Amino acid sequence: MIMDVVIYHNPSCGTSRNTLALIRHAGIEPTVIDYLSTPPGREELAAMIRGAGLTVREAVRENGTPYAELGLEDPALSDDQLLTAMLDHPILINRPFVVTPIGTRLARPSEAVLDILPADAFMGPFVKEDGEAVLDENGRRLV
Numbered sequence: 001m002i003m004d005v006v007i008y009h010n011p012s013c014g015t016s017r018n019t020l021a022l023i024r025h026a027g028i029e030p031t032v033i034d035y036l037s038t039p040p041g042r043e044e045l046a047a048m049i050r051g052a053g054l055t056v057r058e059a060v061r062e063n064g065t066p067y068a069e070l071g072l073e074d075p076a077l078s079d080d081q082l083l084t085a086m087l088d089h090p091i092l093i094n095r096p097f098v099v100t101p102i103g104t105r106l107a108r109p110s111e112a113v114l115d116i117l118p119a120d121a122f123m124g125p126f127v128k129e130d131g132e133a134v135l136d137e138n139g140r141r142l143v
Contacts, residue, residue, distance in 0.1 A: 003118070005030035008040065008048075008097040016096040018110035018128045023098070025135075026121035030098075039090040042083055048097045051104030056082045059106065061094040110134075111143050 005023055007030045010016045023030050033040075040048065049059045056079040060072060066089055067073070072082065086092045096107050103116040111134050122139030133142050 003028050003100060005117075006033060006099045007031070008033050008035040008093070008095060010034070010036060010095050013095055014129055015108055015110050019096045019098060019107040019113050022110060022113050022126060022134065023117065025126050026117050027123075028117070028121070035093055035095065035097075036090050039087060039093065042087060045086065045093065046079075046083060048099060048104050051099070052097065052106045054106060055079075056086075059094050060086060061092055065089065065091045067092060109143075111141070114141055 005028050007016075007020055007023060009020055009032050011034070020030070020032065039045070046056070049056055052059070060067065060082055062068075062072075070085055070089070071077075072085055072092070094106055094108065096110075098105050098107050098113050098116060100116045102118075105112045105116050107113040110128065114134075122135050124135070124139055125133065125137050126135040126139075127133050136142055
């Protein structure tokens with residue numbers, strides 16, 4: 001299948017790996033961007049967050065990041081301040097963001113990516129790394 005898909009990926013993240021595998025299971029080879037080494041620009045990041053229907057705060061990753069040390073829990077911080085922190089410390093960008101012509105999603109859980117991939121693209125079952133079945137033998141969504 002030919003479809004322009006971009007995934008902002010962290011190969012050490014199981015959710016990101018499962019999302020990438022689901023995209024490939026649809027017969028799509030996406031553009032894979034290791035966002036930790038090549039973070040998106042400010043406008044691109046803001047557009048992805050808006051496109052996914054999230055607030056900037058909802059797109060900030062807390063666990064395993066300098067979130068607390070940077071005082072990012074402060075509700076008085078503006079979206080601009082949060083975006084600056086995310087760009088200065090890309091580990092703060094929640095992952096994986098996926099952008100397709102159908103839409104943008106923060107694929108948490110990984111099966112959220114199914115909302116923005118062609119439904120008829122899947123042939124056969126898909127099981128996540130942890131053994132959770134996502135697609136049945138006919139490629140239909142289970143979760």
